[in-house]
Amino acid sequence: MKKKRPSLKDIADALNISTTTVSFVLNGKGEEKKISKELIAKVEAHLKEINYKPNLVARSLRTGSTRVLVFMVEDISNSHFSKVGRIIEDISYKNDYRVLFCSTENDVKRTQDLIHLFHERQVDGFIIVPPPGIEKEISYLLENEVPVVLFDRKIPELEADYVIINNFEGAKQSTQHLIDSGYKNIAFITIDLDQIQMHDREAGYIAAIEEAGFSPNILKIPYDTSNIPSSREKIKKFIKESKDIDAIFFATNYLSQSGLKCIHQIDAKLINKLGIISFDDSNFFEMYSPTVSAFAQPVDEMANQLMKIMFNKLKNKEQAVSSKLVLEGTLVTRESSLKK
Amino acid sequence: MKKKRPSLKDIADALNISTTTVSFVLNGKGEEKKISKELIAKVEAHLKEINYKPNLVARSLRTGSTRVLVFMVEDISNSHFSKVGRIIEDISYKNDYRVLFCSTENDVKRTQDLIHLFHERQVDGFIIVPPPGIEKEISYLLENEVPVVLFDRKIPELEADYVIINNFEGAKQSTQHLIDSGYKNIAFITIDLDQIQMHDREAGYIAAIEEAGFSPNILKIPYDTSNIPSSREKIKKFIKESKDIDAIFFATNYLSQSGLKCIHQIDAKLINKLGIISFDDSNFFEMYSPTVSAFAQPVDEMANQLMKIMFNKLKNKEQAVSSKLVLEGTLVTRESSLKK
DNA sequence: GTGAAAGCGCTAACAC
DNA sequence: GTGTTAGCGCTTTCAC
Numbered sequence: 001m002k003k004k005r006p007s008l009k010d011i012a013d014a015l016n017i018s019t020t021t022v023s024f025v026l027n028g029k030g031e032e033k034k035i036s037k038e039l040i041a042k043v044e045a046h047l048k049e050i051n052y053k054p055n056l057v058a059r060s061l062r063t064g065s066t067r068v069l070v071f072m073v074e075d076i077s078n079s080h081f082s083k084v085g086r087i088i089e090d091i092s093y094k095n096d097y098r099v100l101f102c103s104t105e106n107d108v109k110r111t112q113d114l115i116h117l118f119h120e121r122q123v124d125g126f127i128i129v130p131p132p133g134i135e136k137e138i139s140y141l142l143e144n145e146v147p148v149v150l151f152d153r154k155i156p157e158l159e160a161d162y163v164i165i166n167n168f169e170g171a172k173q174s175t176q177h178l179i180d181s182g183y184k185n186i187a188f189i190t191i192d193l194d195q196i197q198m199h200d201r202e203a204g205y206i207a208a209i210e211e212a213g214f215s216p217n218i219l220k221i222p223y224d225t226s227n228i229p230s231s232r233e234k235i236k237k238f239i240k241e242s243k244d245i246d247a248i249f250f251a252t253n254y255l256s257q258s259g260l261k262c263i264h265q266i267d268a269k270l271i272n273k274l275g276i277i278s279f280d281d282s283n284f285f286e287m288y289s290p291t292v293s294a295f296a297q298p299v300d301e302m303a304n305q306l307m308k309i310m311f312n313k314l315k316n317k318e319q320a321v322s323s324k325l326v327l328e329g330t331l332v333t334r335e336s337s338l339k340k
Numbered sequence: 341m342k343k344k345r346p347s348l349k350d351i352a353d354a355l356n357i358s359t360t361t362v363s364f365v366l367n368g369k370g371e372e373k374k375i376s377k378e379l380i381a382k383v384e385a386h387l388k389e390i391n392y393k394p395n396l397v398a399r400s401l402r403t404g405s406t407r408v409l410v411f412m413v414e415d416i417s418n419s420h421f422s423k424v425g426r427i428i429e430d431i432s433y434k435n436d437y438r439v440l441f442c443s444t445e446n447d448v449k450r451t452q453d454l455i456h457l458f459h460e461r462q463v464d465g466f467i468i469v470p471p472p473g474i475e476k477e478i479s480y481l482l483e484n485e486v487p488v489v490l491f492d493r494k495i496p497e498l499e500a501d502y503v504i505i506n507n508f509e510g511a512k513q514s515t516q517h518l519i520d521s522g523y524k525n526i527a528f529i530t531i532d533l534d535q536i537q538m539h540d541r542e543a544g545y546i547a548a549i550e551e552a553g554f555s556p557n558i559l560k561i562p563y564d565t566s567n568i569p570s571s572r573e574k575i576k577k578f579i580k581e582s583k584d585i586d587a588i589f590f591a592t593n594y595l596s597q598s599g600l601k602c603i604h605q606i607d608a609k610l611i612n613k614l615g616i617i618s619f620d621d622s623n624f625f626e627m628y629s630p631t632v633s634a635f636a637q638p639v640d641e642m643a644n645q646l647m648k649i650m651f652n653k654l655k656n657k658e659q660a661v662s663s664k665l666v667l668e669g670t671l672v673t674r675e676s677s678l679k680k
Numbered sequence: 681g682t683g684a685a686a687g688c689g690c691t692a693a694c695a696c
Numbered sequence: 697g698t699g700t701t702a703g704c705g706c707t708t709t710c711a712c
Contacts, residue, residue: 056461375698401690
């Protein structure tokens, strides 16, 4: 026998008052609406007693707002993204928003599905790390005036707001740091993806290398989450075949982690001969032996700026204040990039 | 200037037909309701042209169903859970359900919030790996006849359905395998959590050890995601201080991974002297050197059974068919548990 | 101070 | 075959 969930009306009937009154009390507008203290107390007691849970679907239909934001990143298990996610979640909770997380796996089809799914369910805003090829869906959201903030990378053709870092500068500084430590034959291992942040990192590496009068040495791995072992093989082959390399700059933190395993598997002592630096920091790098240097993104600042822009959009739907932010990261030097 | 999103009514008006007709076509009931082929085609063309997206909040309010399920696990980045999650997602999609994933971090407060959040938003069903202390919320859901299936562990006091494995048997088999390989001094490293699956694994270990006439040697690590380094220290200390240990059985895959790092850090050659087996498999174990033996849960079968029970509940809300499943896992022997 | 009632966008029973 | 309409549970304007 099915117990129907109590509705506002059931409560109003039980208490012999109107739904309006119950609704006001429920939303903490009792005082404001000058409902008597006693009535408020009575209603609240009853709400608590029956453990009333409002139907948020109905509320959303009425108010047009779900108070839900989505945070779509490449891979939520990547510590860079999950750290930012965590801060975003905290800020949102404080402002009475919930956050749904999801991983796009950098796959357009999947991302499209996710965007439609959430848009149809009326989420209030999107924070997206856009995979290549997603321009159309993003413009669709923009046309429909759904708040969108891009993160980690921008889409140059699009009038969308974003918070990114200066990838070129970061990569250049990282490479320069290896050069300053005395390394002369610095390889760059990156992901073969046509995305602006990857191009910028590569360009930064090349700029530093050429300024120093060295020659670039680049390995590009296909982006393919399902095929980690084959990436490993490529990295191993590359390292084994280029015996003269004395340092490696990895373009992402997950590449660094794969790379470190490869280096270890080739020869347990090899890690002590190579200079290593990673773009993007990771908890793992502090625990590794040797500790691994990294170019760290300002996680806290990024999350805060992201939410500032998002809340601004949420509040002033009309007013299109364009916010395009390029932040600077910091070089975190640890043992792996000291001169060996 | 805000472009209002078109509603069913806008379409009906534009086409000079009723919302009913549009609704039927939209839901693929055109044929069934004997709407003329031409009209169907016309409506579909229009829907496509304006890129109509139904307001699923309104639909949910009307139908009482969101076609969303939640999958709540300890840590979605744990490969055991994410594998099951992936299969669940696939099955759900085929049945036109979406799945939301979230991590409870084994924290009651967080899990309560999550359950309320989703329940108020009217999700259709919950698949939950219950953290200790969550009994009350689960019974609340059950009382409200919300479909719930527990996973990975049961709550003995509760009349909730579940799909788990035979932890006792698995742990016993794993331990026995190490004994059969000739190890005599087998330690068990587990998590200090008052949860039945952990007790069962410990009991299985002890049973095998005592049958063989050996004595148990157990290390319990506090469950605390935020404090991985201190867990590492405990494991290292334990291994260093018990010089006579010749094998270790880890109670979870994440413990095994921590443990392997510890062993490596103590002495790179140590791994070749110790017998190792892990409860729960992981992709990582096949890549490691040596490859790591594990007691694998039947991921595919678990996910399928889980969804079978869930769909059964979803379809027959009334009929309470109790489904409590205890599946058997399989021992996957790899290099780490061969006699050294 | 409190209540009546409209309406958010959709579905589906019923009417014609 | 297609249209009319009630109603899902809630918020909020307006009336008293």
